[in-house]
Amino acid sequence: MHRPEILTARRAADLIADGDIVSVSSSSGLGCPDAVLAGIGERFAETAGPRGLTTLHPIAAGDMSGIKGIDHLARPGLLSRVVAGSYPSGPSSAEAPRIWQMIDAGEVEAYNFPSGVLHQMHRAAAARQPGVFTKVGLGSFVDPDETGGRMNDATPAAYVRREQLDGQEWLYFPAITPDVAIIRATTADENGNLTFEDEASPLGALDQAYAAHNTGGVVIAQVKRTAEAGSLDPQAVRVPGVLVDAVVVAPEQLQTTQTLYDPALSGQLRRPLSVLEPVPFGLEKVIARRATRELHSGEIVNLGFGVSALVPHVLVEEGLAGAVSWVIEQGAVGGVPLRDFVFGVAQNPDAIMQSSDQFTLLQGGGFHRAMLSFLEIDEHGSVNVHHLARCRHVTAGVGGFADIVSAAPEIVFVGSFTAGRRDVSLAGGGLTITRDGAHTKLVKKVASPTFSGRRALERGQKVTYVTERAVLSLRPEGLTVTEIAPGVDLERDVLARSEFPLQVGDELTTMDAALFDPAPLGLTLSPAAPHARIAALAAMTAKADR
Structure with a gap:
């Protein structure tokens, strides 16, 4: 029977x-797996290896507080190249995460x-396939x-290229x-x-x-605890032991950056919604309230950070917590996604999928709409969410954003003007705008x-942009203002604060004044349209009943 070695984090680092x-x-x-990453950093400090x-x-x-994650490895000589969906967030200063300091100094090749x-x-590598053909990222950075x-x-142009296949790009x-x-x-x-019962x-x-094991590589698993052989429910095992070469026990590992362990995040109990802190009333809440008007009950909706x-x-x-089913890229389905630096988990989820499987849903457009934040919008309706020179390290990277927008039927971008x-x-x-922000986000x-x-x-995607002072729509004739907030001057506060000409819709209306009052909205959501085949079946049944 295969049995992996149980090693300290420092000894596991010797496998690299x-x-x-x-x-x-x-x-x-x-x-x-912070303990193992720290072990690699410890080995490098002792022996100057592994290198490159x-x-x-x-x-x-x-994440952004202290030396964590990739920052254990962010040392010249140890790290030569990084390929990541996102990078740690942090300030744009000498206090920036180590990895950002190396990227800025050109000390490491880095891809996002x-x-x-x-x-x-990874799946392609595991199956010994050559790579991935995708439309995700076309037209983006x-x-x-x-x-x-x-x-x-x-960083050399080493990994991604355009190809023609069956007449498509x-x-x-x-x-x-x-x-x-x-x-x-x-x-x-x-x-x-391996079981993941306490993981979100x-x-x-x-x-x-699979990718490492199938090609002769080593798999190191960091866990909170060990158990007797045969004592784990086979249905609960997410990674079979035949793939695991070494185990590092780290009983102190955090569930997330800010939680030691919360069973409501790992689906082991359901907490009352009353434990959630209410959102303070302010501009961001006004924007979020207006964005809710784009939803319909019964929808599957993806959610982004911010x-x-x-x-x-x-x-x-x-009182509409269950009106839509949220899906987030880390794997949670349903429940209430948490915010700020606990984003990526949900309280009381209905299901927790592999993140890699969740992207099959998202890249395939198997949901109704995405609600995502933005940093900038330009005259073509293009959005920047990953990079601003003036606050570079606050923006972590593309993450799942490009995967999500590639096939979302509808997209609602939300943010301040x-x-x-x-x-x-x-x-x-x-x-009432007494003094406006110095930087417009419409560039x-x-x-x-x-x-x-x-x-x-x-x-043919429907794209809407919701801000505190105006709602805009992406149309062939250009970015079009469809709503403005009460008290806002269209010319001074909207059109003149854009670096490019905005269209004004013939149907221009005023946003609901209730959005700007802290009292509950009394919100109701109209039902989503049923699946066409379900609707046809219902119609046939109703006709037969008559």
Whole structure:
């Protein structure tokens, strides 16, 4: 019977050779095998090895407080190349995460690729397939016609290229085969079988383990505890022990960046919704309240980080917590997605899928709409969500954004119209702008495109932009203002604050004054249209009954 070695984190680091490609399963602080990563950093400090590693992070590893995740590895000589969906957030200063300091200094090659594509690159490697053909990222900064996902001048154009297949244009990402996979679970039995009962998501651990194991690599699993062989429920095992070579026990591992363990996040109990903190009333809440008007009950809706993450909490306050089923890229389905730096998990989820499987739903457009935040919008309706020169390290990267927008039937972008210090008051059922932000977010050309408005029009996607002072729609004739807030001057506060001409819709209306008052909205959502075949069956049944 196969039995993995139980090692300290420092001893597990000795399994890694110079020049290895190392795949790490985590999403910021969620599921991060931090003890093993710290062990690698400790070994390098002692021995100056391993050297020249390439690390793969389908979502991200680490977060903004202290030395965590990838920052354990962010040392010149140890790390030569990083391929990640996102990077740690942090300040734009000498206090920035180590990995950002290395990227800025050109001390490491760094790529930012869509998270779903990175998961699929692991699946391709595991199945010994050449790579991934996808439309995800076409027209965005990932496209080789832009930057090819390269994050500094030290990074070569090595991974992504355009290809023609069956008369269509695709992006092609070659598979990357890891020599080592570092994954995390809750429990390992003596045979190495892994269960994830205390984890908020298994993320992509299985595919990363397959990718390393199938090609002769090593799989290291960090767990909270061990169990007797045969004592784990086979149905609960997410990674079979035959794939696991070494186990590191870290009883102190956090469930997320900010939670030691909350069973409501891992689906082991359901907490009353009353434990959720209400969203403070302010501009961001006004934006989120208006965004809820785009929803219909019974929909499947994807949710992004930032202002958009407030929308489920507005529904909770309105007594509509279960009106829509939220799906987030880390794997939760249903429940109430949490916000801020616990984003990526949900309280009381209905299901917790592998993140890699969740992207099959998202890339295939198997949901009704996405609600996502933005940093900039340009005259073509393109959106930048991943890069601003003036606050670069606050923006973590593309993550699953490009995967989500590639096929979403409808997209609602939410955010403020301007940025910077401002004096805006909410009173009398409207908005009063005494001093506006210095920076408009409606710019002639986005600093770096994460979403292509032109491609969205070609695909027939419905795109809406919700801000505190106006709602806009993406149309063939241009970005069009369809609503303005009470108290807002259309010319002064909207049209003149855009770097490009905005269209004004013939149907221009005033946003509901109730949005600008802290009292509950009394919100109701109309039902989503039923599936066409279900509707046809119901019609046939009704006709037969008559």
